[in-house]
Amino acid sequence: MASSTTSSTGPSQQPPVAVICVGMAGSGKTTFIQRINAHLHEKHQQSPSTTAPPYVLNLDPAVRSVPFDSNIDIRDSVNYKEVMKQYNLGPNGGILTSLNLFSTKIDQVMGILEKRCLPQPPQPTTEPQQPPPKPLPSHILLDTPGQIEVFVWSASGTILLSALASSFPTVIAYIIDTPRTTANTSTFMSNMLYAISILYKTRLPMILVFNKTDVKDESEAVEWMRDFEAFQAALRKEEEDMVEGGSGSGGGGYMGSLLNSMSLVLEEFYNALSVVGVSSMTGEGVEGFFEAVEGKREEFERDYKPELARRRAEAETQKTQVREQEVSRMMGDMAVSSKAKGTGRYGAGAAGKSGGRPRREEPETVSDAEAMDEDESEEGEEEGGLEDPDDEEMTEDAMFEEGLKARYEAALREQQGPAASVRSAEYIKRSQG
Numbered sequence: 001m002a003s004s005t006t007s008s009t010g011p012s013q014q015p016p017v018a019v020i021c022v023g024m025a026g027s028g029k030t031t032f033i034q035r036i037n038a039h040l041h042e043k044h045q046q047s048p049s050t051t052a053p054p055y056v057l058n059l060d061p062a063v064r065s066v067p068f069d070s071n072i073d074i075r076d077s078v079n080y081k082e083v084m085k086q087y088n089l090g091p092n093g094g095i096l097t098s099l100n101l102f103s104t105k106i107d108q109v110m111g112i113l114e115k116r117c118l119p120q121p122p123q124p125t126t127e128p129q130q131p132p133p134k135p136l137p138s139h140i141l142l143d144t145p146g147q148i149e150v151f152v153w154s155a156s157g158t159i160l161l162s163a164l165a166s167s168f169p170t171v172i173a174y175i176i177d178t179p180r181t182t183a184n185t186s187t188f189m190s191n192m193l194y195a196i197s198i199l200y201k202t203r204l205p206m207i208l209v210f211n212k213t214d215v216k217d218e219s220e221a222v223e224w225m226r227d228f229e230a231f232q233a234a235l236r237k238e239e240e241d242m243v244e245g246g247s248g249s250g251g252g253g254y255m256g257s258l259l260n261s262m263s264l265v266l267e268e269f270y271n272a273l274s275v276v277g278v279s280s281m282t283g284e285g286v287e288g289f290f291e292a293v294e295g296k297r298e299e300f301e302r303d304y305k306p307e308l309a310r311r312r313a314e315a316e317t318q319k320t321q322v323r324e325q326e327v328s329r330m331m332g333d334m335a336v337s338s339k340a341k342g343t344g345r346y347g348a349g350a351a352g353k354s355g356g357r358p359r360r361e362e363p364e365t366v367s368d369a370e371a372m373d374e375d376e377s378e379e380g381e382e383e384g385g386l387e388d389p390d391d392e393e394m395t396e397d398a399m400f401e402e403g404l405k406a407r408y409e410a411a412l413r414e415q416q417g418p419a420a421s422v423r424s425a426e427y428i429k430r431s432q433g
């Protein structure tokens with residue numbers, strides 16, 4: 001494992017890397033997490049003062065038992081079976097809804113993670129010497145449901161991933177069942193296409209973990225990825241076998257050329273990935289996995305973080321624009337409705353009677369009167385605004401509108417709040433209701 005996660009001079013204060021394990025059902029995600037969790041615990045036991053054990057989250061609501069201790073478990077807050085019963089759902093709908101419900105608690109989850117896994121400001125103390133800071137975990141490990149699409153393509157998955165990536169370097173570990181995937185070229189290609197779609201959907205650095213290397217090692221898969229001709233040779237051999245076996249006279253042609261073309265197209269994608277072979281059963285290759293994680297941590301900081309910041313700033317600008325448009329539309333609507341009533345202002349007649357803003361002709365205080373005089377002297381300079389024949393009133397209305405607009409804007413800003421993800425979560429919660 002790369003030494004940068006721990007410091008030789010003191011406890012690690014580097015933020016941990018979040019490793020999110022995704023993969024098809026049965027690829028070995030849970031066993032893999034169990035293995036890397038055990039490896040990190042071993043490291044911690046070897047030097048408890050410099051590194052803390054990993055922080056583990058189980059996000060699979062349907063798993064019966066997990067073979068590792070998780071610090072946060074979705075099953076503690078959502079009862080998958082009850083969700084299925086209450087909402088009359090099947091297994092996949094149950095998992096999706098459970099994740100949605102869990103994502104409504106994302107602010108609490110992030111609060112806990114940040115408290116446990118990020119450096120905390122020193123506590124005020126009367127002691128002359130500050131105690132050394134506690135070591136932080138070097139990794140946050142997340143197990144996800146086997147139904148990849150439920151996690152990767154759902155709103156809740158996006159909320160969880162973006163919340164994590166905004167606080168920690170985040171890496172996707174795509175777990176592949178090596179013996180099954182390398183059984184033939186089309187299964188291999190299908191799995192690679194799945195990995196691509198996850199890469200493009202999450203836009204996070206990815207490591208391909210060829211698991212179960214104790215059964216079949218990853219060399220063939222790696223060769224197919226790195227050497228286009230080797231893949232073509234395997235394809236040709238499969239086609240010949242199918243023809244000899246009498247089962248492949250029709251599909252081989254178009255399938256073969258499709259696979260051929262795709263292997264060329266995927267070359268660039270393969271270059272962007274780290275590939276490791278691991279046996280979760282024996283522990284072989286785990287060191288190599290952690291080295292790849294360190295490489296991806298650097299890549300995250302270098303390439304993904306600025307991109308994330310840019311996307312967030314863009315979203316913020318869009319939000320501000322939408323807010324401004326909403327306020328303008330609202331002000332426009334109010335102006336129209338007040339004109340329709342024939343008052344030329346916001347229910348001014350009623351306002352005068354009910355103690356609201358007094359009409360202009362009836363100044364209540366000296367300062368009101370002075371302000372009206374000033375308005376009169378400036379009326380020639382004022383332009384634009386509502387098409388009111390009474391320019392005097394228009395000027396005052398414009399000022400009133402400005403104040404109102406500012407208040408609406410402030411209220412909307414407060415409403416928008418700091419975490420978009422939390423709002424989305426609230427939205428989901430409401431839509432569940």
Ligand SMILES: Nc1nc2c(ncn2[C@@H]2O[C@H](COP(=O)(O)OP(=O)(O)OP(=O)(O)O)[C@@H](O)[C@H]2O)c(=O)[nH]1
Binds near residue numbers: 060278
């Ligand atoms: N031989 C071998 N078997 C493995 C390895 N990793 C996992 N398995 C086996 O593969 C099966 C599936 O493993 P899991 O860890 O449950 O897979 P999963 O991806 O979490 O499964 P879901 O939770 O259903 O998505 C189990 O029988 C494991 O014992 C490995 O490295 N070598």
